[in-house]
Amino acid sequence: MAWNDLRIMVGDKVFFFWTLAFPILFIVVFGLLYKASGNAPAVAELTVVNLDQGRWGAYFVDKIKSPGIDVVLAASEPAGYNRLLVLPADFSEKIEARRDQALAFKKRSDASTKAAARVETRLYQAIARVISELVLYGGADLKQFWDGHPEFRDLVLVKSQFPENTVTVVPSGFDHSVPGTTVQFIMMMVLIYGGITVMEERKKGILGRMLFSPLSTGELFQAKLLGRWLMGLLQALMLIVVGKIFFRLNLGSFSLSFLVIAVFALAMAALSVFIGSLCTKEDMIIGLAVLGSNIFAALGGCWWPNEIVSPAIRKAAMVSPAYWAMDALHKLTFFRGGPADILPHLGILLALSIVLAVVAGRHFKIRD
């Protein structure tokens, strides 16, 4: 019977739109978005208006330049810019007089915050470099600085790497968006499709008629649960395969990742039977499923990286089943974790599945 449920769902062309086409659209959009906002542009732009009458302005601009910063010189403040630094006309004069000054650094609020942070850091570094050279130069007349001065040397270097036994290349936006979208859409589609079909079969008397077969109510419930679980698994499998083929998704251990998604889908399947047994209107199931799945997806880290939310929200996120699935997938994808690393996650998701299945079983109705 579960197989038959799955066959009917798959026979519906719309099923593929909702379980495959639409999630792929999400994956592409969020994958590109993660790429754009998560990883700042390869080169962060900085517009510099150098009004300085002396030589220090150009010297300071040289110190800002680096492979990651694209310095664009402008004669006056342009209408369109992302980040703007203004060097005033008396920039050199003040330096030579050893008088302190504040440079206007303007950031567009809608521009990449990460690119802004990169530029800002570079500006602080440039300031540190220039001041170091000034200190090295000593108390002599700074007008003679250009005749010869000590050059700044980077004695302390910074090297970055990922932990051993984890990824070796920077994860792409799709490595974040494929698991997030898969978890979100399993949640949404299993709840909507699974819930509505249970409700409709009850209202149309299909469930009642099935009891004329050798099936018991318990077996009927198990079949409905299994059918919705299979639907979630099929959807996950399709999205992962698409992710692997088109977006070079690397989930670490495929079998463990699929196990996490399978246990998560089981919890959602139980919830869908429960919702389908309680609700009497299609719109209500859709509304509840959209509300619940969106909130759980957002809390669980399917929409944005959980690192950027406050510790309080991160704690609150633990009520979301999506959180446990996403955290387990992160451990497998980014940390190349093994079974021991995801055991707590699997335990929690399995416990949730059992609780939801028991509740759904108790509320499973054959007739209204």
Next chain:
Amino acid sequence: MRRLFLILGNDVRRHLKAPLVVAIFIVIPLAMTGLIGVVFGPRTEGSQLPPIAVLLVDHDKNLVSKFLLGAFDVDQMKKMFQVTVTDEPEGRKRMEAGKASAMVVIPERFTLDLLEAKPTTLLVVKNPAEQFLPDVVEEFMNTLAVILSGAIQAFAEEARGIRAMIDSPLASISWEALGPELGKAQKKMTSAEKYLNPLLIRLREEETQAAGARTRFTQADLFSIILPGMAIMFLLFIVQTLMRDILSERDDGKLRRMLTTPLRPLELIGARLLGGWVMGVAVLLVMVGVGTLIFRVTWGPFGYFLILGGTASFWTAAFFALFYALVRNRNQAGALGAPIILAFSLFGGSMMNPEAMPKAFRAVGILTPNRWFIDGAAAVRDGRFPLASLVILAGTGLILLALAVPALGRRTSV
């Protein structure tokens, strides 16, 4: 006309008797707005990011590494970073478990190498599952590295002296010879102070907006930006649900029975359209009221917003009138309706800031009512009359209406 209003009144009463579905669809955008606003809203602590967990492994345990540790202990940095000093095996274990955003490893002989003016390298191990925070740590360490490099070069002679003292037994140090050296160092310090206190070159940061307007951004501002996008998305869902009567009445034979009365098909169509429009405006007003009360959302001149909301509701009603005239049955309507709304919302900017979208997506967005409503709401918020949005929504709405009425007329007379 009287009959049209009677049907309309009856429909409204019927929907008000079972308001749960509409209520859920009103709650969703408000809940989403609340959640997104809380996550992305400006924080009172001054930093936009939560405290960054950093592990610090000090193999050097000497003068300069103490300075590095001290850098994290400054008040401003304490708010930004949550530093835990640990040993390397424990640190690596915790990094591999994703328990911190980054781990900074200070190598052995770090102080000695620097005092000898030899290049040395700090290692930053980054959490691969995180996208923002590890880079903040890396950039901070880069800045500290520049400051340290500068300080060591500026006080190179003194550094060499300290280096010699570290290895020498206390008895072998000539305290008499130290006097002039300390005097020189003091001079340098005094000279450096001119550049450092106050800092010779500082940055005066300013956040600007494209129009060059407001620079302060509050949480209510964020809610004000998010809620219109959510409101139009769920307005589409709600009007779609309410106008589904067009199909269901036809499917279950109510329509045929109604047409045995003196009702004319045009009156029925008018009632359904007017019903969608009126209920749409009512739903928007509820969202405006709740948004204002809970999230302190600012909408701008209410009259302008009411005109915009009314026009968007009219567009929505006309669109779904045509939609229900074209689809064959409830299943087809259910299968196509929600995907169309979600596509409108995705491309039109209800689900994400259009500025953050790829250019091609933004171009598609101008074909959606969401984009025009969101742009119009932004204009109203700035106190401007949303002329462009109104012209587009009203114009295309009228075209949809002109197509919908005869199409519905044909379906009603069947």
